Amino acid sequence: MPEPKPADSVGLVVPQFRHFDEPLALDCGVTLPAYDLCYETYGALNAAGDNAVLVCHALSGDAHAAGYHEEDSRKPGWWDNCIGPGKPLDTNRFFVVCANNLGGCNGSTGPLAVKPHSEKRYGPDFPIVTVRDWVRSQVRLADVLGVKQWAAVMGGSLGGMQVLQWTIDFPDRVRHAVVIAAAPRLSTQNIAFNEVARQAIRSDPEFHDGHYVEHGVMPERGLRLARMVGHITYLSDDVLHAKFGRELRDGKINFNFGVEFQIESYLRYQGESFVNRFDANTYLLMTKSLDYFDPAAEYGDDLTRALASCQASYLVISFSSDWRFSPKRSREIVRALLDNDLDVSYVDIESELGHDSFLLPIAQYHEVLRAYFDRVRTSP
Amino acid sequence: MPEPKPADSVGLVVPQFRHFDEPLALDCGVTLPAYDLCYETYGALNAAGDNAVLVCHALSGDAHAAGYHEEDSRKPGWWDNCIGPGKPLDTNRFFVVCANNLGGCNGSTGPLAVKPHSEKRYGPDFPIVTVRDWVRSQVRLADVLGVKQWAAVMGGSLGGMQVLQWTIDFPDRVRHAVVIAAAPRLSTQNIAFNEVARQAIRSDPEFHDGHYVEHGVMPERGLRLARMVGHITYLSDDVLHAKFGRELRDGKINFNFGVEFQIESYLRYQGESFVNRFDANTYLLMTKSLDYFDPAAEYGDDLTRALASCQASYLVISFSSDWRFSPKRSREIVRALLDNDLDVSYVDIESELGHDSFLLPIAQYHEVLRAYFDRVRTSP
Numbered sequence: 001m002p003e004p005k006p007a008d009s010v011g012l013v014v015p016q017f018r019h020f021d022e023p024l025a026l027d028c029g030v031t032l033p034a035y036d037l038c039y040e041t042y043g044a045l046n047a048a049g050d051n052a053v054l055v056c057h058a059l060s061g062d063a064h065a066a067g068y069h070e071e072d073s074r075k076p077g078w079w080d081n082c083i084g085p086g087k088p089l090d091t092n093r094f095f096v097v098c099a100n101n102l103g104g105c106n107g108s109t110g111p112l113a114v115k116p117h118s119e120k121r122y123g124p125d126f127p128i129v130t131v132r133d134w135v136r137s138q139v140r141l142a143d144v145l146g147v148k149q150w151a152a153v154m155g156g157s158l159g160g161m162q163v164l165q166w167t168i169d170f171p172d173r174v175r176h177a178v179v180i181a182a183a184p185r186l187s188t189q190n191i192a193f194n195e196v197a198r199q200a201i202r203s204d205p206e207f208h209d210g211h212y213v214e215h216g217v218m219p220e221r222g223l224r225l226a227r228m229v230g231h232i233t234y235l236s237d238d239v240l241h242a243k244f245g246r247e248l249r250d251g252k253i254n255f256n257f258g259v260e261f262q263i264e265s266y267l268r269y270q271g272e273s274f275v276n277r278f279d280a281n282t283y284l285l286m287t288k289s290l291d292y293f294d295p296a297a298e299y300g301d302d303l304t305r306a307l308a309s310c311q312a313s314y315l316v317i318s319f320s321s322d323w324r325f326s327p328k329r330s331r332e333i334v335r336a337l338l339d340n341d342l343d344v345s346y347v348d349i350e351s352e353l354g355h356d357s358f359l360l361p362i363a364q365y366h367e368v369l370r371a372y373f374d375r376v377r378t379s380p
Numbered sequence: 381m382p383e384p385k386p387a388d389s390v391g392l393v394v395p396q397f398r399h400f401d402e403p404l405a406l407d408c409g410v411t412l413p414a415y416d417l418c419y420e421t422y423g424a425l426n427a428a429g430d431n432a433v434l435v436c437h438a439l440s441g442d443a444h445a446a447g448y449h450e451e452d453s454r455k456p457g458w459w460d461n462c463i464g465p466g467k468p469l470d471t472n473r474f475f476v477v478c479a480n481n482l483g484g485c486n487g488s489t490g491p492l493a494v495k496p497h498s499e500k501r502y503g504p505d506f507p508i509v510t511v512r513d514w515v516r517s518q519v520r521l522a523d524v525l526g527v528k529q530w531a532a533v534m535g536g537s538l539g540g541m542q543v544l545q546w547t548i549d550f551p552d553r554v555r556h557a558v559v560i561a562a563a564p565r566l567s568t569q570n571i572a573f574n575e576v577a578r579q580a581i582r583s584d585p586e587f588h589d590g591h592y593v594e595h596g597v598m599p600e601r602g603l604r605l606a607r608m609v610g611h612i613t614y615l616s617d618d619v620l621h622a623k624f625g626r627e628l629r630d631g632k633i634n635f636n637f638g639v640e641f642q643i644e645s646y647l648r649y650q651g652e653s654f655v656n657r658f659d660a661n662t663y664l665l666m667t668k669s670l671d672y673f674d675p676a677a678e679y680g681d682d683l684t685r686a687l688a689s690c691q692a693s694y695l696v697i698s699f700s701s702d703w704r705f706s707p708k709r710s711r712e713i714v715r716a717l718l719d720n721d722l723d724v725s726y727v728d729i730e731s732e733l734g735h736d737s738f739l740l741p742i743a744q745y746h747e748v749l750r751a752y753f754d755r756v757r758t759s760p
Contacts, residue, residue, distance in 0.1 A: 028635035128635045188620035188643050192612045195644045196605060199651075202637060203601040205585055221583040225576060229609065232572045240568035246674065253672055255408035255508045257582060257664065261671065263568050264575045271579075284637065291641065292633055294626065 038107020043091035048379035056155030062106035111281035124210020156358030183329035197226035224271035236321035236354035418487025423471035428759035436535030442486035491661035504590020536738030563709035577606035604651030616701035616734035
């Protein structure tokens with residue numbers, strides 16, 4: 001028998017699909033003749049159409065941000081602790097939209113999709129999309145949904161970068177921007193970790209230059225390693241220590257290469273479960289989108305100038321132990337926004353949980369979100 | 381024509397080999413029937429035999445710490461900036477010894493060696509050796525060289541762990557211990573990075589359960605990835621930024637998976653050059669030695685008690701930007717030594733160069749070493 005869902009859950013949700021047949025010119029120079037976006041919505045758009053919130057997902061996210069896909073599913077969407085009736089992003093008040101990014105592998109057009117007028121999948125030929133391309137594709141979704149202006153656009157990590165890009169490129173279509181655990185661009189170290197992940201995938205003999213599906217295989221080893229490296233950077237040294245320490249699975253050292261320390265077991269599990277749900281070509285292009293994101297670049301590395309056209313009100317949140325996108329990186333964004341006399345709230349949340357904090361129900365963090373959304377005005 | 385070598389170089393050196401045919405009982409329970417150590421010496425042992433300094437190498441080091449192997453070689457030993465006539469470890473005064481660790485791949489018995497009474501190489505059957513095993517094997521080398529007591533034992537990173545172990549297990553055979561950029565044991569995050577490196581190697585289809593030599597191949601992809609991950613942890617975020625920033629090799633983004641950012645080029649080069657000089661089975665067992673090192677474990681995690689029998693004088697050095705073995709980790713060692721009323725000097729060197737600092741000729745660092753060795757008393 002299906003378990004009853006909690007009262008503050010958006011309950012059962014059905015992913016929706018929208019086909020866009022107007023060509024989309026991408027930053028790389030390629031034009032996508034058409035594309036589909038898979039998205040989910042929670043709550044209802046009000047008559048004035050001014051209560052819509054767009055949630056942008058991070059590297060390995062998808063459109064399933066809240067609720068459940070099946071009655072007997074125990075695993076809710078990836079940001080379910082934050083989105084629902086009475087939750088920080090309250091679906092009693094807001095109409096929440098989350099779309100799988102273009103190039104993704106969970107419903108939207110990406111490497112796994114079949115090319116138009118062809119019987120072949122895109123695979124490695126799917127163009128490398130940028131954060132700006134994602135925003136362009138999401139604008140059309142807003143149009144279709146009748147959202148002229150988002151009450152808020154919100155996201156963590158790579159999602160936060162999309163939020164920033166929305167307010168740069170479409171300043172009149174975003175009232176509030178919630179930028180969480182993000183950075184104005186990747187550091188050299190961030191790029192270095194991405195490069196290791198990419199090399200792990202691309203050097204896997206089963207990668208076949210990206211044509212692994214045609215070969216009936218998956219570069220599982222590479223994707224597993226990429227995810228393991230990622231997970232180390234998502235967690236702080238302290239939380240790794242607190243969760244796993246130097247605990248030995250068998251209580252003793254075995255002098256072999258099986259799992260000895262619990263952290264090894266954790267990493268192997270994370271790697272393993274990822275290969276069952278994610279596509280390697282998508283992972284590759286998502287890391288490239290991260291590397292390329294750098295709105296200040298075309299303004300002589302001046303982030304203040306890059307944000308000069310912005311109009312939104314901002315909430316910027318960082319987490320004290322995040323070493324992937326440290327609080328310092330969030331403060332760069334805050335400073336550039338303040339230099340433009342924009343309305344900015346900034347909070348650094350004390351957390352030992354590292355970059356992953358943005359996905360977790362940390363009390364102070366959720367209180368800040370709740371308080372901020374309280375001041376987002378919407379029509380009755 | 382060979383280039384003249386600098387006057388402060390130990391000049392041309394010839395690696396030496398010593399066969400030990402007394403069986404060596406290892407921590408893992410296996411007994412090695414015999415083994416060879418490859419080592420180099422610089423300077424001369426004095427008549428009293430009290431000016432010998434043992435240099436212990438780190439994860440990927442070898443016996444070639446100083447000088448040149450060939451007249452026309454431009455690349456000196458790995459710690460040449462520190463060891464030589466008039467250098468911080470002055471070979472005019474000291475007799476310096478550096479041995480390749482047991483299990484290594486540069487002359488000492490390890491996975492590439494042929495098993496006694498057999499025609500097969502050890503390969504993956506070479507036992508996992510511990511830091512304590514290394515010390516045991518080095519004690520015999522000291523005996524052979526006529527060194528009853530080292531004037532000093534010195535090492536960085538994994539080398540520093542060997543120094544600590546020497547002073548725990550053979551307190552009367554070490555007068556001074558120089559422990560650089562080390563930790564009393566690995567953190568969970570350290571183990572996590574090692575595990576990613578191991579999985580990269582072990583999941584390479586050309587690993588063949590460690591029997592790659594018999595198959596005429598090398599798990600190059602895995603070893604390359606392992607080294608890339610390692611290099612990220614050896615350097616600080618700041619030095620990566622200073623050295624490479626977000627500089628693009630072609631001055632622009634190409635929207636493909638070739639080298640775009642200079643950091644990618646650097647990492648690929650580091651990975652590539654490593655596979656030409658290192659053995660994968662050795663890399664695996666060295667990371668295990670690191671993971672296992674934990675002298676406090678058998679004393680209820682009480683490092684102070686673990687060091688209770690120590691008698692040496694210590695110099696402990698950390699580097700401000702080292703995030704692999706941060707200054708905090710060095711201070712744990714210092715505190716435990718002080719709790720035992722031992723003679724300890726401790727310096728945290730201001731450096732942006734991360735863990736790699738210990739190998740670099742940083743002025744303040746070398747001054748500290750020089751000053752410390754000045755106070756190491758030796759017979760005329």
